[in-house]
Amino acid sequence: MNTGASNVWHPNTQMSEWDVFDSISSGDGVWLTDSKGFRMIDGVASMWCNVWGHSNGEIVRAISRQAARLQHSPLFNLTHEPAEKLARGLVGMSPGMHRVLYSENGSSAVETAIKVAFQYWTNEGDAGRTAIASFERGYHGDTLGAMSAGHVPEFFERYRQHMFDAIELPVPVQGGANFGGGGEAVAAPEMLQRCIEDISDVLSARKDEIAAVIMESGAQMAGGVRVFEPSFQEQVSGICRENDILLIVDEIATGFGRLGPMCVYSAERSKPDIAVYGKMLTGGYLPLAATLATRRVYESFLGAYDEQRHLFHGHTFAGNPIAAAAANKNFSMYKKYDMVSHVSKASKTLADRIAEHMSSMEEVGEIRCRGLVAGIELAGGGSTADPAPPGASANRTIYEAGRKNGVYLRTLGNVVMLVPPLAITAPEIDMLVERTAKAIRDAAPSL
Template sequence: MSEFRNENAPIIVEADGFHLIDSQGHRYLDGHSSLWCNIHGHRVPAIDQAIRAQLDRVAHSTLLGLSNGPSIELANELIRRTPDGLNKVFYSDCGAAGVEVALKIAYQFYQQRPSGGQIRDKFLHFDGAYHGDTIGTMSIGSIGRFKNLYNPLLFPVVWTSVPNASHDNPDQERQQLDYWTSELEKLLELHHETLAGVVIEPMVQAAAGIKVQASGFLKRARELTRRFDTMLIADEIAVGFGRTGTLFACEQEEVDPDILILSKGLTGGYLPLAATLVTDEIYEVFLGDPWLGRTFYHGHTYTGNPLACAAALASIRLIDENQVLKNAQRLQGVLRRELDLLKEHPNVKEIRQKGTMVGIELALDGAPFPAQLRIGHQVTLACRKRGVVLRNIADVIVLMPAPAMPEQLVEELCQAVGKSVVEVMQSAKQQM
């Protein structure tokens, strides 16, 4: 909060397309999709209109014992578009809640499945994982500064690493892929009887600083989880809805997870909503007369909120109508081209990219900058002076333009970032 107060964080009062406008009238290009959720820009007439039309009918009614039109319609749209086999949808209202739902479903599934009840009280996650800030999601997360303080409250887990992509060195990528696949295999061999699931961010660990996985790893994780009879739980909260160039990242490796979690871009970045999708096999284990106690007792007041579902329906339709995935694929090339020169800067250790997700890692002679310099943060402040809002993760500058952003704005975004990096590096040199 000290930083927030000292730096006079802008107060956003309105928006115009892909720009946010603060109380002083300054315009900022929304370079991180309002924390990775915006898809079509702000004040999109079709989404605004869908919310207004729903408002004229009913703003909210519960899904406990009742249902509502937009939540049914949205569930059908999601089932149609997500990987095969995911035929049932459970709504909640933020990414972390959607992941908690997945963990509880997996845990309960193994106790109730017809082939014999088992207590499976462990989950496997990967180094660098981030799945939210609640107690359960911190337990399966591994970014120390977000969770270490709470360690005594968290449940024990099994973890390993993912292999990283290495575009310049395919041999190294293949070796990493084989090595980490065999590590995963060993852990599954050891723990599968108590393991309720393997939780993965498909293709990209966003909060780890846009860490892109070696291609093929997701598919291998799917094969191994099938072989060892444990669930593959895919958290597409950050990567879903076009950010990797396809609607869902799982599509790229033809992976059908047992559980899929969506949020962030689900409503186009308009309203809080999450969906946890499961297979029929999982769903059926929860059926039975109420007194048998097979119910999945998890509910949130705003579960399946009609306004949020109406926004999500409008956003999904716009993805088709405006060919947003094609645009995202074009932007992938624009980002690569525009940031190419920056790669040569001596303080740019690596530029990682998948689709429209980019992480520029800054370093001093290959090592992190002294933490007090807050180099990443300084770059985002320099960007703000140039009319661009972004956020850093330590020394990684994260660019995440909305998949529907026009090419010219993405060029502007990259130019502002390039100039800001050069400026901050020059002044850092003077300070050291």
């Protein structure tokens, strides 16, 4: 029971499961310290956004310098150098992109992308393009438009009547419930081909009504860590082009090195019209997200004022200078410390350690890794779609066992996520994996 001592309503949480929440009072590198002095490794990079660890001096100084100079001035009628510099950097790392719209969180940035796609077509004089197509178990955020583009029933179903319907496309992931008649074991190349045929059929049949396809870039995260088959994204991109449908790639959770490359869509040889970044943009220090558009998309919004072609969208704190300064510092540090090479080595260490410690654990089912992301299914749980055990969520039980073992964990249904700060070292990875394996063992009798 909640004691009522707090007035905070925690996100996506059954509040009755928690008596109290551990109060984090400081952070240092991969460590979080609570008010009683107890330390935990941040096993989920504070919801997948932390890059350099906590309290990094370079980013903290950049934030404090910017705060002392200009804490906020809006991008309405004005501009400022931190936002300009960041936009140059983002466009520079994102092939094909030309302009950047800012917002404060990933969901808003996805909403922006969807509005841009809808209005692109009305600007082009095609009022019939009103549909969004998106992928089975895709996740793009928790606001109404972003939820509508998502297909994770356990998150969104109870809001269905308030959402717009998005066309659901299949994903070539083994066991994918929506694929080719329901999760039978199919060899990967055949599965990929059948998915691509399905997608091609749907998009070509409905091309006159679809404004955009939206997909997570490289892998689906909140849907349960579902890594795309090689060439899937490239082929989807090709089908969108053939049918003149806009492609939006959501790099919020996967870009900026989380899966390895800075820009996943480019590594996957896909050619989107709109790309969205968030989470790790500021190194995980301040809220900021970005929606990028190609020149073709951007130019369709230009015209005389009374044509009313401009984008009717803007947030008060969009491109906030302190957040942009943090992002610029973060960005420069990727090069300075060659983060992409580090992630490539650290990813292998993470996958190897997980295999070593967990592949033969009877409490563990399938393990899926890419970059510095691992999804560890609890045995018997199957997937995030399975109901939590009666009475308590797997998340609550695993959190508690993690805490006792000194690791901060947050599961997605029955999938234990390991998504550490990117700068994590090899000895820290050893500790993270050992502690998580122990936590899963300890929690198993209560699951």
